[in-house]
Amino acid sequence: MPPRRRWIAHLDMDAFYASVELLRYPELKGQPVVIGGGRRHQPVPLADGTRRFATLRDYQGRGVITTATYAARAYGVNSAMGLMKAAALCPQAVLLPVDFDEYRRYSRLFKAAVAEVAPVIEDRGIDEIYIDLSAVAGAQDVVGHDASGGVRAIAQEIRNNVRRSTGLSCSIGVTPNKLLSKIASELDKPDGLTVLTEADIATRIWPLPVRRINGIGPKAGIRLAALGIATIGELAERPRAWLVERFGRSYGRWLHDAAHGVDDRPVVTHSEPVSMSRETTFERDLHAVADKAELGAVFTQLCEQLAADLQRKGYRGRTIGIKLRFDDFRTVTRDQTLAEATADAAAIRRAAGVCLKRVDLGRRLRLLGVRAGSLTRAQGEAKRDAKASDSRGPRRSDAPPARVEASLFDDEAAS
């Protein structure tokens, strides 16, 4: 019997948030619709039974688009684009607020539908997953002379099941690994199914821009462009050693492997969270002194929300940190490791307050965040090494003095 062939699927829901909203507001089908922004633009029911929707032209603020319908994308608006910028491109687009509870509900539904067909699933967020199809019955079947025939039928069955249980469409890529499947799922979006083998890499993958590779972001894309490398094929032409010289051992090797479609990462069905955080961007930039009361209240609220998140999910964090973004968009973080992990709002507030004192708060703030890292499960956390707490002392004084008194920031006994 021949060795089992590895078949990995990547499933991506099509314009997920927007598509969920269209189930609620079917009258918007075909129209440019974007999801994003705050609470203020809920649809208003009218006396005649129709609804009035906010449009982008009415929007004022700092929100970004989380999802746009394909009709809206035709105007050049896209995820992560500022709503004000999107309004300039497509003022008539309908604007809907995000409703994460609803998207999470549909997320559970589609994942359950997939699991009925293929249970080995790796979560990659609310709207996408990897699925290991290798052990699914029929996956290794050869249909005619086509070794991918069996797996194509399974992927089609998954798509049917997802549509039946959610009313939503998805796109699936099926290939020998996660890297290629992620690329493949985008090749025929929306509502597409693409099956590739190693033999298709040269014709289907190499012509694509390097940015299609998951892990080549804006910075690496610019660096590669400066080296005259635009497509994955051009990247594949460069010798491994040449890439290592320019991008370092680890990233250089990875680039080389990725360009050749090499990736043996497994589908990981369970993982523990590493950190949890809460952050908020203010509607206007706030100053530590002039807006002390407002900042203090937000700070405390973030700590309380984070504590509630930790408690609800059964975790404690031993490293507490803050994140600040200034009006010039510069971001700084400070963190502090405690002797004992905590999920207590006051303890988090206290530690975060200490971190805050180590930052120069001369500039106005645009964002404030609080984070808990080094998470452990709240249950069965008996043993804790005393060593870590002993080693903290000497370094505490290294922090540069904050020019503006951080205590002005405090709205309770935080220090």
Next chain:
DNA sequence: TCTGGGGTCCTAGGACCC
């Protein structure tokens, strides 16, 4: 027209220990 919120992983330097 300035750019959300929630994450993961990597790098790098210093402290500290063996």
Next chain:
DNA sequence: TCTGGGGTCCTAGGACCC
């Protein structure tokens, strides 16, 4: 006493992803 190497922890920043 000096030098060096390996390993871990802590902290800060940055790239990247959904």
